Amino acid sequence: MALPLMDTLMARRAEKALRDDAYRSGRVHIADLFAQDARRFERLSLSACGLLADFSKQRIAAGTLEKLRTLAEARGLDDWIRCLFDGGEVNWTESRPAMHWRLRECKKNAPEVHEQLTLMEHIVNRVHSGQWRGCQGDAITDVVNIGVGGSDLGPLMASVALHEHHPETGGRPRLHFVSSMDGSQIAPLLDELNPGTTLVVISSKSFTTMDTLSNAATTRAWLERAFPEVNGALLRCHFIGVSACSERMTEWGIHQENQLRLWDWVGGRYSLWSCIGLPIALAIGMDQFREFLAGAHDMDQHFRSAPWDENVPVSLGLVDIWNLNFLNITARAVLPYDGRLKHLPAYVEQLEMESNGKSVTRSGEAVKHHTCPVIWGEVGPNAQHAFYQLLHQGTQPVACEFLVAARHGRRNGNSAALEPLEDQHGLTVANCLAQSRLLAFGEAALTPDQSLPPFMHYRGNQPSTTLMMDELSPRQLGALLALYEHKVFVQAVMWGINPFDQWGVEMGKRIAMEMIDVLNTGGGINELDGSSRALARYVRERQQN
Ligand SMILES: O=P(O)(O)OC[C@H]1O[C@H](O)[C@H](O)[C@@H](O)[C@@H]1O
Numbered sequence: 209m210a211l212p213l214m215d216t217l218m219a220r221r222a223e224k225a226l227r228d229d230a231y232r233s234g235r236v237h238i239a240d241l242f243a244q245d246a247r248r249f250e251r252l253s254l255s256a257c258g259l260l261a262d263f264s265k266q267r268i269a270a271g272t273l274e275k276l277r278t279l280a281e282a283r284g285l286d287d288w289i290r291c292l293f294d295g296g297e298v299n300w301t302e303s304r305p306a307m308h309w310r311l312r313e314c315k316k317n318a319p320e321v322h323e324q325l326t327l328m329e330h331i332v333n334r335v336h337s338g339q340w341r342g343c344q345g346d347a348i349t350d351v352v353n354i355g356v357g358g359s360d361l362g363p364l365m366a367s368v369a370l371h372e373h374h375p376e377t378g379g380r381p382r383l384h385f386v387s388s389m390d391g392s393q394i395a396p397l398l399d400e401l402n403p404g405t406t407l408v409v410i411s412s413k414s415f416t417t418m419d420t421l422s423n424a425a426t427t428r429a430w431l432e433r434a435f436p437e438v439n440g441a442l443l444r445c446h447f448i449g450v451s452a453c454s455e456r457m458t459e460w461g462i463h464q465e466n467q468l469r470l471w472d473w474v475g476g477r478y479s480l481w482s483c484i485g486l487p488i489a490l491a492i493g494m495d496q497f498r499e500f501l502a503g504a505h506d507m508d509q510h511f512r513s514a515p516w517d518e519n520v521p522v523s524l525g526l527v528d529i530w531n532l533n534f535l536n537i538t539a540r541a542v543l544p545y546d547g548r549l550k551h552l553p554a555y556v557e558q559l560e561m562e563s564n565g566k567s568v569t570r571s572g573e574a575v576k577h578h579t580c581p582v583i584w585g586e587v588g589p590n591a592q593h594a595f596y597q598l599l600h601q602g603t604q605p606v607a608c609e610f611l612v613a614a615r616h617g618r619r620n621g622n623s624a625a626l627e628p629l630e631d632q633h634g635l636t637v638a639n640c641l642a643q644s645r646l647l648a649f650g651e652a653a654l655t656p657d658q659s660l661p662p663f664m665h666y667r668g669n670q671p672s673t674t675l676m677m678d679e680l681s682p683r684q685l686g687a688l689l690a691l692y693e694h695k696v697f698v699q700a701v702m703w704g705i706n707p708f709d710q711w712g713v714e715m716g717k718r719i720a721m722e723m724i725d726v727l728n729t730g731g732g733i734n735e736l737d738g739s740s741r742a743l744a745r746y747v748r749e750r751q752q753n
Pocket residue numbers: 356357358359411412413414415416417420476477562710713
């Protein structure tokens with residue numbers, strides 16, 4: 209496939225114009241940018257798919273965004289977007305397309321996807337209606353999802369975020385997530401759970417990941433110990449597998465009818481839309497899961513068709529490029545003002561840093577600029593009492609990303625009718641808006657007090673974007689996550705890197721295998737570097753005593 213070309217001369221000119229802008233307006237205080245333009249918010253905010261994106265508290269002028277779009281044009285972004293949605297080989301180091309968007313297509317366009325969704329629906333309905341039985345004939349009360357990385361973070365994040373959206377009918381099981389390879393999550397869970405009413409989902413695109421397979425083996429041993437007399441029915445009644453490799457699932461013992469499939473063309477960190485999302489569907493039911501897919505599809509359509517000056521993923525990507533490559537702001541904080549989104553920072557960390565933490569371009573050369581910033585985050589109101597001090601008065605610029613829902617939306621349970629709960633949502637939104645204001649304007653946001661001692665001085669000028677949902681519904685969460693996926697792609701195109709591989713992680717897996725052998729047998733210990741040799745000896749001595 210011929211890769212889209214980029215216009216180098218045009219790119220060089222745009223970069224030069226942007227560097228000039230960075231020198232001039234990029235260093236101007238955000239307060240001055242607002243003072244110069246009464247319509248700044250209108251010029252620098254966009255909405256699509258129920259989301260409002262406010263870029264006006266960034267250190268950017270509307271004219272600079274225009275230049276960034278010229279740079280995107282020079283980088284061939286249009287062709288790359290077409291290539292992504294045509295199923296072109298955008299993942300060139302692994303010679304395959306990246307078609308996560310296909311997982312939210314209609315049945316006519318993606319029949320194989322819907323075939324798997326129907327199988328998943330069947331499982332979800334059987335669990336919800338109490339028809340899925342454990343090997344002793346009891347209905348399922350608990351589901352344990354065993355997975356790591358993309359097979360854990362997305363399902364965990366979305367099922368917690370949407371927990372208040374109950375399935376239409378039937379009861380849902382309690383959901384548990386196990387990822388860490390050391391057994392520290394699975395052990396206390398197994399102490400608590402009833403093996404007869406527990407269903408285990410082994411979620412692994414490759415079905416080779418040692419973290420997941422070790423937790424799965426422990427869980428299998430637990431069930432075998434509980435029901436030594438049961439043979440085939442144990443695996444059939446208690447294990448479901450989700451993977452791109454049917455043979456490995458079968459080899460492990462997953463029954464054919466308990467296997468759900470995904471495809472090589474879905475990256476792990478983009479896979480929550482596939483049957484890897486089974487825990488999400490168990491949490492909210494299939495109708496709501498389809499709404500979640502529909503929200504993502506809305507964003508796909510917007511990304512493909514909206515002109516760039518109205519395009520939210522393109523703008524979000526370009527603003528981040530501005531911060532990193534032109535203003536040299538190398539850190540970004542993801543700050544949801546909603547406890548339901550408590551796992552979103554970890555999800556975004558994987559999506560962005562695993563995708564764009566790269567330093568070699570398509571032509572095999574070292575990149576000449578920074579790629580992905582360092583990203584971290586936490587639930588905003590909690591972080592206000594923890595690391596915000598650095599955002600407020602530290603020495604480093606940090607680009608902040610606030611996420612908030614204007615309305616709380618649906619509540620469930622006995623507490624739902626408590627009036628103070630609505631006030632609590634109001635408090636949270638007020639804090640979100642207050643913090644972005646204070647970060648941008650500094651002490652001038654309040655009545656300036658000239659007599660402040662230096663240690664109380666607060667200069668502001670910390671840039672932020674606010675992403676506001678109407679409410680945290682399955683459809684809006686779907687749109688929000690697809691927005692992140694597409695902005696990652698926009699940035700990868702701008703940097704000329706492949707966002708769909710993770711060779712660094714693969715090398716980490718290889719070296720771990722080697723070290724397991726060293727620690728178990730002592731073989732090869734002398735070939736290690738001085739530090740690793742001493743550490744390995746230290747461990748072996750203590751394990752042998
Ligand atoms: O789903 P699996 O094949 O078990 O992979 C789980 C995770 O492992 C790897 O280390 C990758 O870096 C992740 O992108 C992936 O999501």
